[in-house]
Amino acid sequence: MNKNLIRCLFAGLIITSSCMVQQQKQSNTAQDDVARVLKTLSADDMLGRDAMKPEEIGKAADFIASEFKVAGLKYFDGLKTYRQSFEIKTVKSAGGSLMINGKMVSKENYAVSSTEENVNISTLPKIIEIKTGDNFNTKYREAVNLNEDALILVNESFKSTFTRFKGFIERGSMSFEVKKSPNVIFLLSNEVPQTIALMHKNTISNLPMFNVVGILPGKSKPNEYVVFSGHYDHIGILKASNQDSIANGADDDASGTTAVIQLAKHFAKEKNNERTLVFVAFTAEEIGGYGSQYFSKQLNPEQTIAMFNIEMIGKESKFGLNNAFITGYERSDFGKILQKNLEGTIFKFYPDPYPAQNLFYRSDNATLARLGVPAHTISSDQIDTDKLYHSVDDEFESMNIGNITEIIKAIAISSKSIISGEDTPTRITGVK
Ligand SMILES: [Zn+2]
DSSP states (O other): OOHHHHHHHHTOOOSSSHHHHHHHHHHHHHHHHHHHHHHTSSGGGTTBBBBHHHHHHHHHHHHHHHHHHHTOOBBOOOOOSSSEEEEEEEEEEEEEEEEEETEEEEEGGGGEOOOEEEEEEEEEEEEEOOTTSSSSSHHHHHHHOOOOOOOEEEEEGHHHHHHHHHHHTTEEESSSSOOOOEEEEEESSSSSOOOOOEEEEEEEEEEEEEEEEEEEEOOOEEEEEEEEEEEEEOOOOOEETTEEOOOOOIIIIIIIHHHHHHHHHHHHHOOSSSSSEEEEESSSTTTTTTHHHHHHHOOOGGGGGEEEEEOSSSOOOTTTTSEEEETTGGGGHHHHHHHHHTTTOOEEEEEOOOOGGGGSSSTTHHHHHTTTTOEEEEEEOOOOOOOOTSHHHHHHHHOOHHOOOOOHHHHHHTTHHHHHSSSOEEEEOOOO
């Protein structure tokens, strides 16, 4: 197979001489649609697709849903819309007061970690001291692992570390369910407390979140799923640099989401998938992977044959054009199957060249891999030197549309024997 043939297959054409004539036109059409979708998802008016801001990210979700509709996807099991909605609980400090030895402690010198709405403490809990010269992290972990109410007395020599920790604690916590956890008070002082009076409040709220999911039911194996995914959330608004404060996330991961949309359109046209294809744009990847975690509980991992997670395919890889890499390559024979299906083309999939970066664990594939699914991420990012990563400059202008289109075509071709039921990748085990 050659490059032209790749294009013809992707465009869903019958391979005849007319294919050769139409090849260039079809290719341009494919590129144009890739550009249109990617440009829309990474536009300034999407405001960085922050999963914590339902209204704002809802705009991106609606756009993806409208593309799924154009493709003709069906709704995922039990849903009446493309949105797969769920809620996340957030716990955030609402302030209060702390008195130690009868004296009011200034706000900068303490922080409270708790999941209760009202915290009132008038008896000193266990005191753990972090003294001058101690290893802060080791001591901190020791205190947290105690798993009971505690006061961590931090020596004033750790002022800057303390301030960082306080900021971290006060950003609050997120979870599917608020579980009661010990109340831990951090106090910056050189004086051991004799008495305590703490009154503290937390605000617990429900944050609506949603993945966008659509399916193409399988012809002969409808209960076997092949998942194509990317995350559509990004990191929102950052501190302004050169008047720009919007983190557009064109590469991360509007590029992967664009691929999911294009693959949906491609396979919908082909109409020959024996297994059920699931196309999903995940939310909240950037803030803890809540979208993929929720999704993974809505389908049976045993019936999930493979997951093609697509992350950051917008720029040329370290190996040049017409290739991408697969994270966790050695963990199943998924990569080998993809490579076999690409034989004769100029496109190549490589094993992840950045093992030290732990990329296998840094995207939504890891959640399904933990459940045994051969779930891998396909990427072309030069993560070790990528200066645009998580910056306001990850914009449409830095995207190589031609190369993205080739990567999407290669995914379509390389997944062929998996969606036809001919190949079943080996299961993944031992993912922590
Ligand atoms: Zn990403």
